Amino acid sequence: MTDDTIAAGKNGRKVSQYVIRRLPKYYRFLDEIAAEGEQKISSFEMASRMKLTASQIRQDFNHFGGFGQQGYGYDVIQLRGEIGKIIGVKNQNRAVLIGAGNLGKAVAMHLGYVDSGVQLTGVFDINPDLQNIDLCGIKISLFTNENIAAFCKRERPTIALLCIPKEATQLVASTLISLGIKGFWNFSHYDISANFKDVFVEDVNLTDSLLTLAYNVNHNGDD
Amino acid sequence: MTDDTIAAGKNGRKVSQYVIRRLPKYYRFLDEIAAEGEQKISSFEMASRMKLTASQIRQDFNHFGGFGQQGYGYDVIQLRGEIGKIIGVKNQNRAVLIGAGNLGKAVAMHLGYVDSGVQLTGVFDINPDLQNIDLCGIKISLFTNENIAAFCKRERPTIALLCIPKEATQLVASTLISLGIKGFWNFSHYDISANFKDVFVEDVNLTDSLLTLAYNVNHNGDD
Numbered sequence: 001m002t003d004d005t006i007a008a009g010k011n012g013r014k015v016s017q018y019v020i021r022r023l024p025k026y027y028r029f030l031d032e033i034a035a036e037g038e039q040k041i042s043s044f045e046m047a048s049r050m051k052l053t054a055s056q057i058r059q060d061f062n063h064f065g066g067f068g069q070q071g072y073g074y075d076v077i078q079l080r081g082e083i084g085k086i087i088g089v090k091n092q093n094r095a096v097l098i099g100a101g102n103l104g105k106a107v108a109m110h111l112g113y114v115d116s117g118v119q120l121t122g123v124f125d126i127n128p129d130l131q132n133i134d135l136c137g138i139k140i141s142l143f144t145n146e147n148i149a150a151f152c153k154r155e156r157p158t159i160a161l162l163c164i165p166k167e168a169t170q171l172v173a174s175t176l177i178s179l180g181i182k183g184f185w186n187f188s189h190y191d192i193s194a195n196f197k198d199v200f201v202e203d204v205n206l207t208d209s210l211l212t213l214a215y216n217v218n219h220n221g222d223d
Numbered sequence: 224m225t226d227d228t229i230a231a232g233k234n235g236r237k238v239s240q241y242v243i244r245r246l247p248k249y250y251r252f253l254d255e256i257a258a259e260g261e262q263k264i265s266s267f268e269m270a271s272r273m274k275l276t277a278s279q280i281r282q283d284f285n286h287f288g289g290f291g292q293q294g295y296g297y298d299v300i301q302l303r304g305e306i307g308k309i310i311g312v313k314n315q316n317r318a319v320l321i322g323a324g325n326l327g328k329a330v331a332m333h334l335g336y337v338d339s340g341v342q343l344t345g346v347f348d349i350n351p352d353l354q355n356i357d358l359c360g361i362k363i364s365l366f367t368n369e370n371i372a373a374f375c376k377r378e379r380p381t382i383a384l385l386c387i388p389k390e391a392t393q394l395v396a397s398t399l400i401s402l403g404i405k406g407f408w409n410f411s412h413y414d415i416s417a418n419f420k421d422v423f424v425e426d427v428n429l430t431d432s433l434l435t436l437a438y439n440v441n442h443n444g445d446d
Contacts, residue, residue: 017435024434028412051417087434088441102332106325107429116433117441159440183440185433189251194274200443202436204427206330210339210408211247211310213425217382217406218311218340220423 015063022060023087025050030080040073084115091117094155096148096181098172099163100125100133100140103187107161108136121155124148126168145175152179159183166190238286245283246310248273253303263296307338314340317378319371319404321395322386323348323356323363326410330384331359344378347371349391368398375402382406389413 029050033041043054050057061067067082068074084090095118097108104125111120123135124143132139141147151157160181162169169190176184183200186192192201252273256264266277273280284290290305291297307313318341320331327348334343346358347366355362364370374380383404385392392413399407406423409415416424 020438021431021435023438024428024431027434028430051414087438089434089437091437091441093437093440102325102329106329109325110429111433114430114433116430116437118433118437159436182443183436185436191274200436200439202432202439204429204432205247206333206427207251207337207339208244208247209425209427210334210337210341211250211312212244213382213406213408213423214312214314214316214339214341215243215246215310216423216425217316218314220405 019060019063022052023083026057026060027080027083027087027089030076030083034076034080038076041076041079042073046074087117089115089117093118093159093183094121094157095119095159095161095185096122096124096151096155096157096176097135097161097163098124098143098148098176099161099187100127100130100135101163104161104163105135107163107185107187108138111161112136118159120161121157122151124151148175149179152176152181156180159185161185162188162192164188170195242283242286245275246306249280249283250303250306250310250312253299253306257299257303261299264299264302265296269297310340312338312340316341316382316406317344317380318342318382318384318408319345319347319374319378319380319399320358320384320386321347321366321371321399322384322410323350323353323358324386327384327386328358330386330408330410331361334384335359341382343384344380345374347374371398372402375399375404379403382408384408385411385415387411393418 029046043057046057047054064086067079095111097104097120100123108120108123111118120136120138123138123140124147125140126143128142130140131142141151158181160176162172162184164172166189169188169192173184173192173196177196177199181199184192184202186201186203187206189205189207192199252269266280269275269280270277287305287309290302318334320327320343323346331343331346334341343359343361346361346363347370348363349366351365353363354365364374381404383399385395385407387395389412392411392415396407396415396419400419400422404422407415407425409424409426410429412428412430415422
């Protein structure tokens, strides 16, 4: 899926990926203000603090049924709960990490401290030296076709975290899809979406991000 | 700066951040096809392989002077060079990494293998146990106001890579801006752009990315 594709909201209504991408921002924001002890918040205050418009927030929420009356403000804990439920932060999605280098380690640890409903159940790497080393309480396994197939049959993961070189990704992604993987957190710079349909891919492209930063720093002050 | 703000292109023409974000994609694509030995490429072939439209590619390139004649195709090496020059991949931008945990390490190593014109010159962490440990050929320094001020006065970095907790970021960003930092590669989940003007911030928000993936996997097949 790309940024402009859609997924289903309440009652099968279509929700654009732009709206979906704002759900985690609402969720984190509500987490923070709940921690500050706030109990009610209006769409105007949310808008002002999140640099959105109140109308945009209300439109976003309407995709999911609205979450409460305008004018009275939202109950912070309840709204956080509703949005968490929509994202599925309490669901049990089993994940497997492929590639246990520094980035893989960082990604695995990140998974451990975010309440996302995604649970790491296996770690694989082609480097035999990493075998049986502990990562977030899981022993790293050697990546072979046999090992990954046996693991997927046993543990039934639906999500794969790919922290492997671009060159390796097409084959690995194809193998994983045949073993039941439905979603990828893809750090590999290989365009999975362009080549495999019917899976969801969330790309994190650090090189593009770094080069965008470089451009902007180099052109800072041009105008 | 946010996605819809603008920077200056050729002759002071404004270039939207959407166009700027495609530059790294063109650059990486041209890198790959140069490696495959292709010498000429048309905007139609680029469009088909990059899932864009030829007209969008030509419009993007026109912001920077066009890069060659329509119909004859672009010279791959030359176009790659021009786009690299615009991004500034050969420039010397000095960077400092704040936070040398797993994510910081992964980010530092990534910087080392991308031709971005951004060069790591210092690494700081508040954990004294990490002091003097080598990361990518640089000894980690203890983060204190005195140490970071002395470093910035001596090395004049313009870019900071922030791999620190959200709570610490406001103060650290404010300190770094006062010491001459112009751009942030921000992994901290703190919204620097909303609070500091006149700096460029490239955010990498892993939590939002993970929660977006969770939503999409949970709602896969809703329609």
